[in-house]
Amino acid sequence: MMLKPSWSWRPFPTSAIPQLHHSELPGFSELKLRVLGDLSQPQPSPDSTDAIPALIPRLSPVNPNIPGCHKSSLGPHLSLFPPSSDLQAPLESLELAFCSLVPADLAFLSQSFHAPALKRLDLSGHDFSQGLLEPLRLLLEETSASLLHLDLMECRMADSHLDALLPTLRRCSRLRFLGLYVNSLSTAALKDLLQKTLELPDLHLVVYPFPVDCYKPEPSEFDWNFEEPMDGELLEAVEAEFSQMLANSGRSDLVWTSNPYGHGALDYFSL
Numbered sequence: 001m002m003l004k005p006s007w008s009w010r011p012f013p014t015s016a017i018p019q020l021h022h023s024e025l026p027g028f029s030e031l032k033l034r035v036l037g038d039l040s041q042p043q044p045s046p047d048s049t050d051a052i053p054a055l056i057p058r059l060s061p062v063n064p065n066i067p068g069c070h071k072s073s074l075g076p077h078l079s080l081f082p083p084s085s086d087l088q089a090p091l092e093s094l095e096l097a098f099c100s101l102v103p104a105d106l107a108f109l110s111q112s113f114h115a116p117a118l119k120r121l122d123l124s125g126h127d128f129s130q131g132l133l134e135p136l137r138l139l140l141e142e143t144s145a146s147l148l149h150l151d152l153m154e155c156r157m158a159d160s161h162l163d164a165l166l167p168t169l170r171r172c173s174r175l176r177f178l179g180l181y182v183n184s185l186s187t188a189a190l191k192d193l194l195q196k197t198l199e200l201p202d203l204h205l206v207v208y209p210f211p212v213d214c215y216k217p218e219p220s221e222f223d224w225n226f227e228e229p230m231d232g233e234l235l236e237a238v239e240a241e242f243s244q245m246l247a248n249s250g251r252s253d254l255v256w257t258s259n260p261y262g263h264g265a266l267d268y269f270s271l
Contacts, residue, residue: 207258
């Protein structure tokens with residue numbers, strides 16, 4: 001049986017983002033900024049000076065006199081991260097999916113007082129196949145002691161990129177959710193991930209992508225459309241193999257699924 005996945009997007013109106021002032025931020029523990037778009041469209045380069053156009057002005061006023069503000073990739077605007085002195089506590093949840101971040105943004109976050117406190121991190125929709133991979137690894141190093149939920153959906157990761165991140169992922173000792181949906185990963189790479197993350201005692205749910213070797217023909221590392229039909233029998237065989245590996249390991253509490261829907265979000269603030 002051949003299955004053909006399809007994707008659709010609904011743009012988010014930037015006019016719906018409220019104007020915020022630093023005086024409103026001290027009580028925040030969560031920041032969510034999501035812009036849905038098509039990754040087949042041109043993305044900002046790592047040297048871009050307009051990383052989050054139209055959104056940052058609504059999240060933070062332009063005030064170069066405020067000390068400690070991060071400007072690196074945001075041109076004349078302040079970062080969405082306010083100065084540490086404006087917050088009573090670091091952020092615990094950060095959702096920046098499809099926000100066209102650049103390496104300097106992740107580097108800043110790694111060095112901020114938010115990183116060691118983060119429980120939830122969503123960086124879906126960023127291209128980690130190039131200059132963002134090492135900044136991501138460094139950020140995960142800083143969050144490894146606290147991180148519970150990591151979502152890297154549609155991040156253009158292939159086997160080599162996952163392999164580079166795997167040692168750091170294994171140090172995220174409290175991780176409970178890992179999302180890798182819509183990445184160009186092979187069955188072999190996913191089996192390696194499953195085997196090596198069995199040691200994470202709190203890991204409860206992994207949402208993995210359809211393996212590239214289940215597509216006919218198999219897409220290349222540089223083909224991100226995933227429009228080719230998928231071999232349902234191959235996919236069923238892969239799912240059965242994953243289930244057997246979990247059963248053999250005694251990890252009946254760990255769920256591996258290629259279905260990104262129907263799984264309740266973690267209540268990470270009550271953990």
